[in-house]
Amino acid sequence: MVTIHPMSISTLNSYRPKLCTLPRSGNRPPRTTRYKVFAKTPTFAVLSDPHVLRLAETLEDSITSSSSSASPPPPLQKLRDISSQSLLSTPWPTRKDEPFRFTDTSFIKNSDIQPIPPSSTQSVASLSVLADNLFPSLTIVDGYLADSLSQLSELPDGVFVGALSRLSSENIMEKVSKYVSSFQGDLFWSLNGVGAPDVIVVYVPEGCKVESPLHLRFLSLDGSDKDSKTLPISNPRVLVLVEKGGEISIVEEYTDGDGSDRCYWTNSVMEVVIGDGAKVSHSYIQTQSLGAAHVKWTSVRQESTSVYKFAEVSTGGKLSRHNVHVQQVGPDTVTELSTFHLSVGDQLQDLHSKLVFDHPRGFSRQLHKCIVAHSLGQAVFDGNVQVNRDAQQTDAGQLTRSLLLEPRATVNVKPNLQIIADDVKCSHGAAISDLEENQLFYFQARGIDLEVARRALIFSFAAEVIESIPETSVQKKVQSLIKDLLDPALASREEKK
Amino acid sequence: MALFTPSFSCRIPTSTSPQRHRFLLSHRTFAPRATLAVETPSSSTADHGGAPKLLLEVKDLTAIIAESKQPILKGVNLTVHEGEVHAVMGKNGSGKSTFAKVLVGHPDYEITGGSVTYKGQDLLEMEPEERAVAGLFMSFQSPVEIPGVSNIDFLNMAYNAQRRKLGLPELGPIEFYGYVAPKLEIVNMKVDFLNRNVNEGFSGGEKKRNEILQLAVLGAELAILDEIDSGLDVDALRDVAKAVNGLLTPKNSENGRIVKTGDISIAEILEKEGYKAISGI
Ligand SMILES: Nc1ncnc2c1ncn2[C@@H]1O[C@H](COP(=O)(O)OP(=O)(O)O)[C@@H](O)[C@H]1O
Ligand SMILES: [Mg+2]
Numbered sequence: 090m091v092t093i094h095p096m097s098i099s100t101l102n103s104y105r106p107k108l109c110t111l112p113r114s115g116n117r118p119p120r121t122t123r124y125k126v127f128a129k130t131p132t133f134a135v136l137s138d139p140h141v142l143r144l145a146e147t148l149e150d151s152i153t154s155s156s157s158s159a160s161p162p163p164p165l166q167k168l169r170d171i172s173s174q175s176l177l178s179t180p181w182p183t184r185k186d187e188p189f190r191f192t193d194t195s196f197i198k199n200s201d202i203q204p205i206p207p208s209s210t211q212s213v214a215s216l217s218v219l220a221d222n223l224f225p226s227l228t229i230v231d232g233y234l235a236d237s238l239s240q241l242s243e244l245p246d247g248v249f250v251g252a253l254s255r256l257s258s259e260n261i262m263e264k265v266s267k268y269v270s271s272f273q274g275d276l277f278w279s280l281n282g283v284g285a286p287d288v289i290v291v292y293v294p295e296g297c298k299v300e301s302p303l304h305l306r307f308l309s310l311d312g313s314d315k316d317s318k319t320l321p322i323s324n325p326r327v328l329v330l331v332e333k334g335g336e337i338s339i340v341e342e343y344t345d346g347d348g349s350d351r352c353y354w355t356n357s358v359m360e361v362v363i364g365d366g367a368k369v370s371h372s373y374i375q376t377q378s379l380g381a382a383h384v385k386w387t388s389v390r391q392e393s394t395s396v397y398k399f400a401e402v403s404t405g406g407k408l409s410r411h412n413v414h415v416q417q418v419g420p421d422t423v424t425e426l427s428t429f430h431l432s433v434g435d436q437l438q439d440l441h442s443k444l445v446f447d448h449p450r451g452f453s454r455q456l457h458k459c460i461v462a463h464s465l466g467q468a469v470f471d472g473n474v475q476v477n478r479d480a481q482q483t484d485a486g487q488l489t490r491s492l493l494l495e496p497r498a499t500v501n502v503k504p505n506l507q508i509i510a511d512d513v514k515c516s517h518g519a520a521i522s523d524l525e526e527n528q529l530f531y532f533q534a535r536g537i538d539l540e541v542a543r544r545a546l547i548f549s550f551a552a553e554v555i556e557s558i559p560e561t562s563v564q565k566k567v568q569s570l571i572k573d574l575l576d577p578a579l580a581s582r583e584e585k586k
Numbered sequence: 587m588a589l590f591t592p593s594f595s596c597r598i599p600t601s602t603s604p605q606r607h608r609f610l611l612s613h614r615t616f617a618p619r620a621t622l623a624v625e626t627p628s629s630s631t632a633d634h635g636g637a638p639k640l641l642l643e644v645k646d647l648t649a650i651i652a653e654s655k656q657p658i659l660k661g662v663n664l665t666v667h668e669g670e671v672h673a674v675m676g677k678n679g680s681g682k683s684t685f686a687k688v689l690v691g692h693p694d695y696e697i698t699g700g701s702v703t704y705k706g707q708d709l710l711e712m713e714p715e716e717r718a719v720a721g722l723f724m725s726f727q728s729p730v731e732i733p734g735v736s737n738i739d740f741l742n743m744a745y746n747a748q749r750r751k752l753g754l755p756e757l758g759p760i761e762f763y764g765y766v767a768p769k770l771e772i773v774n775m776k777v778d779f780l781n782r783n784v785n786e787g788f789s790g791g792e793k794k795r796n797e798i799l800q801l802a803v804l805g806a807e808l809a810i811l812d813e814i815d816s817g818l819d820v821d822a823l824r825d826v827a828k829a830v831n832g833l834l835t836p837k838n839s840e841n842g843r844i845v846k847t848g849d850i851s852i853a854e855i856l857e858k859e860g861y862k863a864i865s866g867i
Binding site for chain 2: 525526527528530531532533534535536537538539541545546548549550551552553
């Protein structure tokens with residue numbers, strides 16, 4: 090067994106000693122367990138966390154009071170049961186738990202978390218922000234499906250996109266049952282399972298190729314004042330099921346609609362099941378308010394010869410945490426992950442990814458880039474790639490690059506390969522860097538001044554990730570979004586000089 | 587390893603010089619290889635009587651590598667007048683590229699002595715970008731790749747920097763496209779060349795063509811072409827040579843001057859016998 094341990098943090102530190110505050114140096118032993126229960130007490134002795142139980146109860150109450158009299162569809166009931174069961178033994182994570190070592194969630198914990206009731210979303214019917222929609226789309230406001238803002242006419246026969254509670258096909262219901270919560274995540278995953286009012290189902294039948302991309306737009310409208318302790322929570326949940334040979338492209342977008350810094354908590358989960366030879370392209374754009382907490386799970390299960398291409402751009406949230414878990418459950422499977430995180434304010438962007446190979450000839454390419462452009466900004470990347478015994482001839486590549494534009498801006502990077510199979514090709518690289526001198530000079534040598542050159546290079550930093558989004562219109566939108574965020578950040582930086 | 591120690595300054599008066607110079611020729615030292623023939627403009631300012639204007643004067647220039655403090659240039663002298671074509675030669679690693687990069691202000695090197703005057707100004711006091719907009723152009727031996735920045739955006743930025751300096755309105759992307767598209771012919775490239783990222787994934791020949799395209803778009807009063815001919819196949823070499831010659835003629839650019847740097851070990855000959863050793867070609 091070969092365990093390639095993360096490039097030691099002290100090595101990374103040497104790139105820019107003054108700019109990254111990386112807590113501990115020195116070598117720690119290789120990690121092979123997925124979740125390390127912080128071990129003063131043995132695992133079996135973990136007791137119920139009263140805080141978690143209270144929150145779970147609040148969520149459960151809100152579900153019963155808001156839902157109609159009819160009992161929930163069986164898969165939803167099952168989800169709720171499993172989730173509340175696991176909450177009984179899941180404490181609120183602390184910095185002592187490895188997955189949260191660099192991510193402080195106490196801001197959420199210390200807030201007065203209030204489930205958003207469906208009634209407060211009625212006023213949105215008149216929203217015009219959504220007029221620009223070109224794709225078939227579904228709009229979810231504060232966790233609730235908003236029919237009046239959705240438009241699904243162009244979908245082919247046999248495709249189902251909508252709420253589980255309104256799913257009439259027994260065939261699809263059966264399949265949903267099989268996969269809903271087939272995976273176990275962390276506390277936030279389970280809180281979502283208890284608090285989700287419904288499940289949005291996207292079902293693509295065998296061999297069906299959905300031509301136009303499906304736009305899932307999650308709007309956060311309810312929010313509290315910056316100074317209030319109240320934190321309204323929504324728990325959207327999506328299950329994407331693509332049968333053998335099916336194809337779909339999904340654009341998943343989270344936004345607050347008005348660019349304020351209101352506080353709310355979106356705690357979202359998406360499960361994706363990709364059948365044999367099926368293809369899913371998934372773009373995820375997160376531009377929540379700078380006062381928000383945004384916790385998101387993406388769990389993907391890929392059967393043989395399937396292809397999953399994921400592109401993420403996250404710029405919003407005071408605290409944004411994305412857990413991506415991809416499991417290859419058949420041979421010859423292709424996974425591509427390209428992600429870009431931007432912190433222009435006092436905010437934390439966190440990506441925890443895990444890719445598990447269990448079958449021969451798996452292929453993966455992962456690229457993670459982040460820019461921290463604020464002295465209180467922070468970025469975290471933990472990229473785990475696990476190549477198990479039967480996954481011979483796996484070809485896995487991972488690359489991460491971080492750009493720190495302010496003194497004291499922080500990034501914690503932990504590329505992490507665990508390889509058990511012996512015939513594999515794995516590569517990884519991590520760099521925390523400033524802009525390339527040679528590139529800057531090339532601009533200057535052609536008469537372009539240093540600040541213009543710096544800007545051009547900073548904007549180009551995310552280009553590779555943005556170019557991996559299949560829809561040109563989304564690419565353009567993201568480009569201008571990033572430009573709008575970076576422009577003022579860079580301007581204030583120049584003033585200080 | 588004082589390489590530019592022998593000061594050599596070659597002035598080629600148009601009236602008496604042959605129409606074609608092959609600089610990199612020698613009976614013993616040089617393996618036969620393709621070389622860039624540079625034609626001296628048949629008419630230039632030098633023809634209109636009066637001494638040609640002094641363009642660049644390098645005196646006793648010494649430079650070290652900024653990081654390691656290792657000396658590279660140990661007293662270089664070079665004088666270039668308008669209308670002249672120079673070849674700077676020396677074996678691999680002798681410091682030709684360093685000399686070129688020092689002239690355009692590369693931050694890897696520190697000047698430790700000597701002076702450089704360009705058009706009457708102290709060149710060493712100028713920022714790299716000021717040198718560029720003042721008409722000093724260097725084509726890089728190995729141009730860097732810039733992912734995420736398209737060739738046309740890059741050229742547009744550079745062109746606008748120059749326009750700003752001249753007090754002219756900047757060109758928007760569409761106007762600029764109109765200006766740049768015809769220039770592609772000069773380097774025999776297709777339009778999609780403009781949409782690719784700067785030098786990213788370019789072949790050796792494409793990189794060199796791209797350097798010449800930049801020269802064609804931006805123009806120059808003094809162009810330093812660092813190994814513009816090396817690593818090119820016959821076709822690319824022909825295209826690049828043609829492009830450079832085209833840029834040299836007064837019709838395409840008002841003043842063409844080429845300082846050619848090669849990688850041939852002639853420094854020793856120069857050291858022993860001075861410029862006369864090669865001037866009889
Ligand atoms: N930035 C640098 N860092 C370290 N060494 C350098 C650097 N630039 C040049 N050198 C060294 O200086 C010498 C001269 O290099 P160069 O100018 O490229 O030579 P030439 O172009 O004549 O082949 C070589 O030994 C080269 O390795
Ligand atoms: Mg050289």
